[in-house]
Amino acid sequence: MTVSRRDPLPRRFLRIAWSSVATQMAEQVALVAVPLAAVLSLGAGATETALLHVAQTLPFLVLALPFGLVIDRSSPQRVLIASEVLRAATLGAIVVLITLDSLSMGALLGLGCLGAIGTVGVSVSVPSAVPRLVTSDRLIDANRWLELGRSAAFICGPVIAGAIVSAAGAGTALVVATIACVAAAALLVRLDIPRSVPSAGGSAWRAAAHGVRYVLGHHLLRPMIVTSTIFNVGWFLIQSVFVVYAVDRLGMTATTVGIAMGAYGAGMVIGALLVPPLSRRFRLGAMTVLGPGGGFVAAVPMGITLWTPAPALAFASFFLFGFGPVIWTISTTSLRQAVTPAPMIGRVSSLVVVSTYGARPLGAGMGVAISAGFGMEWCIAVAVVVFAAQLVTVLSSALPAVRELPAAPTPASR
Structure with missing residues (x-):
């Protein structure tokens, strides 16, 4: 039976979505809140905030694939709950240190790295759970719902954080973040994710290697990985220095920094809302090009701030960074879930997480080196070149030629 577009998504999916x-x-x-705490409370500069981004993203590079193996051999539910508890605990620890006036840069780096382990678990588990909770013909609807929720968080989160830090300090903002993690864990406790995927057998190393070979040998998955990696190197090259750059170079305050980052979420919401009409007008392959194209277009106004330090250009840049790439995320996530064999969904999702998040410490690390050696302005200039490279990558791949989402996943693999 064909499912109507107006039929509601399953309640189990809505629980994980909320x-x-x-x-x-x-x-x-x-x-x-964490970089602002480093800048405002500890006097951190561009190099220190870039190191903080490295600490918060390095676990993605190291632990995403092991998480994918665990999920392929079990259910994502336990990983999700444990990850949220870990995130809440690390955020709560930072709050305690701030309250006791014992916060140090070393503590922020260590706790940021530990909390990021929980974020890795969530990032791998959610896309792995979606095909177990919805049918293949609802993948785009489900991923669009997730991206709309993520977009709302990108709008509200930075604005709320900037306002709270300005009014009551970073500690209060982190209390809000801790409560949100606890609420997320509570929603997952009673979630029933079916174990419809057969457990992967054999050596963990062999299973991991098989997943890597499958992705790198796939004509659609490989360019997704490469494009995503390059995009996120450029994105975190900007992110690693943006707070300091915005305050020192653009004359922005904590509140306006939050608003600028919130513009990213506004772009995501509008992009996600436009997916249905765009998908009716353009083939799926064209939709995958809009993200990398939007990333390059977004980098241009940020580059212009090197000569014209106007906050409005930063707002426009962050808005465009949200608009195009969210269309890429919805389109390529649905395509990935459709073409990936069910027993491998965790490993494939983990490799996408590596490309999405694992590239971030590379970008942040470049930010450390470039800002320390040449100045933070060069981070912005190099990022524009990086975003041009990811657009060239996707245009030269097989992705633009894809006409539509496959009707069903490919047969199971080992």
Whole structure:
């Protein structure tokens, strides 16, 4: 039976979707509050904030694939709950240190790295759970719902964080983030994710290697990975220095920094809302090009701030960074879930997480080196070149030629 577009998504999916909204809200509040705590309370500069981004993203590079193996051999539910508890505990620890006036840069780096382990678990588990909770013909609807929730968090989280930090300090903002993590975990406790995927057998190393070979040998998955990696190197090259750049170069305050980052979420919402009409007008392959194209177009106004330091250009840049890439995320996530064999969904999702998040410490690390050696302005200039490279990558791949989402996943693989 064909499912109507107007039929509601399954209640089990909606529970994980609302949990995702809460966890994304916590992450966005923390991403603003923690660097602001470092800058305003500890006097951190561009190099220190870039190191903080490295610590918060390095676990994605190291632990995403092991998480994918665990999920392929079990259910994502336990990983999700444990991850949210870990995130809440680390955020709560930072609050305690701030309250006791014992916060140090070393503590922020260590706790940021530990909390990021929980974020890895959530990031791998959610896309792995979606095909177990909805039918293949509802994948785009489900992923669009998730992206709309994430977009709302990207709008509200930074603005709320900036306002709270200005009014009551970073500690209060992190209390809000901790509560959001606890709420996300509570929503997951009674979630029933079916174990419809057969457990992967054999050596863990062999299973991991098989997943890597499958992705790198796939004509659609490989360019997704490469494009996503390059995009996120450029994105975190900007993110690693943006707070300091915005305050020192653009004359922005904590509140306007939050508003600028919130513009990213506004772009995501509008992009996600436009997916249905765009998908009716354009083939799926064209939709995948809109994200990398939007990333390059977004980098241009940020580059212009090197000569014209206007906050309005930063607002426009963040809006465009949200608009195009969210269309990429919805389109490529649905395509990935459709073409991936069911027993491998965790490993494939984990490799996408590596490309999406694992590239971030590379970008942040470049930010450390470039800002320390040449100045933070060069981070912005190099990022524009990186975003041009990811657009060239996707245009030269097989992705633009894809006409529509496959009707059903490919047969199971080992």
